[in-house]
Amino acid sequence: MPPVRNVASRRSRRLSTQEPCDDVWEDCGDLLYSDSDAEPTISEPTFPVVHSAVTSPKRTSSVVHPSAGSPRASHARQRSGDHIPRPPNAFICFRSAYCLLEKQKTDGQRDHRIVSKDAAIAWHKSSKTVRTKYKLIAEEKKQQHAKMYPGYAYSPGSRRGSGEKGKKRKADDDWDYEERVPRSKRRGSQTVAQRLREAPAAKSKRTGYSPSAASSTRKRSRVVAAPSALSPEIERAETPELSPNTSVESPDSELRTPVDTSHPTFDDDDFVPTAHIPHLDLDATNENKYLTPRVSTPPFEVSFEPGTSQQTRDAIFFYPDGTYYAPSSAPSPIDSSSSSGEDIELMPINDKEVQFTDPFAAEFESLIHVDRLD
DNA sequence: CCGAATGAAAA
């Protein structure tokens, strides 16, 4: 079949003022913004997307969908009726989430040019865990998109003015990756990095709330994570395998996610005390290790129900992506590879026994620039 | 429509 080209040139783009066409995401929108009931191709998002982390404790319909009750995106890009929008990339997903989260923290309306900047800063400040998470989300959306529009091929409009406007992209190396912040100006007067250096105390303020205060206030930070990953169908079939393309890019770094519960930081790109580095499962073959990196210590905060046996606790496999599994019948410790070989059948554990505090929500919120001074 | 960001994909 001929590929369904995305025919949307700059000219034909704006046809009428209102079109029914921007509900393209209507169908798969809930994939982005929430729990998707649409059959999960890979696996449901193992990480709650912003809204769920902030508003709904679990999977409810209290999802914030852009076109749901909203006054409708009046400024949504209008396109020709048959236009198929591209799937959003990781950053765009991140930005959307950032936007929603920020919106509910600040009443006033935001200039989205600034939102974009802030989101970018947050993006660079965020841990690899979070970025990977959004990469996964984007990847999933891409697959959904492919399913929904088989044969879709992105075809950008005419490359007008190869020489005139070819200056869109600003310096990409203008970032202080040490501080994870843009090095030079960009923001009015001061750089975030500068402000942080000058006022270290502002760091706690930057968070907008103190961790302690948060724990008392935000009870839903304690979510039963990954239950979504426990849907019956996924249960055994594609258990541990993060699908090839969604596989974590850098297992090693992923596995270094700090787990210190008393000090929940997420700057896992930096130095991490050896004691906090989860030990790897050395039994796994290199191949397997790459596809399904396991950590004995969860890359996120976990608490067990009081009654949970130590055996159960030890038997759990944690994956950097937030999923967790335990040997089905075996009460045996994970490293008992001696017997069953390497193909241990993995089964989701009883999610009642374990509760996760999603680090994502906490970190994400911490990324919001409350003290922005634009 | 433009902008402001990053990244995927096409030219």
Add this chain to the structure above:
DNA sequence: TTTTCATTCGG
């Protein structure tokens, strides 16, 4: 390598 376009919505 360079350009478009994904999101979002005030300017």
